[in-house]
Amino acid sequence: MLPEQEIRNRLSSLQLAVGHAAQALSAERHLPGELRDYIQKLDRQSDRISEILALRDPRRIVKLIEDMEVLGARARRVCSSGLPLSGQMKSAVNHMHNELVDFKQRLH
Structure with missing residues (x-):
């Protein structure tokens, strides 16, 4: 297991990444409900980190x-499906998913 301070730092970075995805979500007008649902679930889980x-x-x-990584992977899949999403949305979801994958790998 990672040292407690590193876990705290990574969780803080993760909360920021999820927050950016949630902000991008609110700026998008025509998002698939599926993507909106995944990001909202991630946002709620992020709130539970503390x-x-x-x-x-x-x-x-x-x-x-x-x-969270499973939800992030699903959100990323929706973003990669060719739907007309803003670059900000795609970037925020990709960054969030990368943070989750990296954190998950370091935990194991």
């Missing part, structure tokens, strides 16, 4: 990141 950190349970942290 609560999970307070529990100091490594299994819950790993589970949260794994669950």
Whole structure:
């Protein structure tokens, strides 16, 4: 397991990445409901990060990141499907997914 400070730093970076995706979401007018749903779920899970950190349970942290990575992969798939999305939206989702994948790999 990563040192606690690194976990905190990565979770903070992850929260920022999810926040940027949520901001991009609010700027888009014609998003598929599926993408909107994935990002909203990620945003809610991101809000739980502080609560999970307070529990100091490594299994819950790993589970949260794994669950978020699945949602991030689904959001990325929608962005890559050829739909007319802004560059900001695609970039925010790709960045968020990359953060999740990297964090997940370092946790294992």
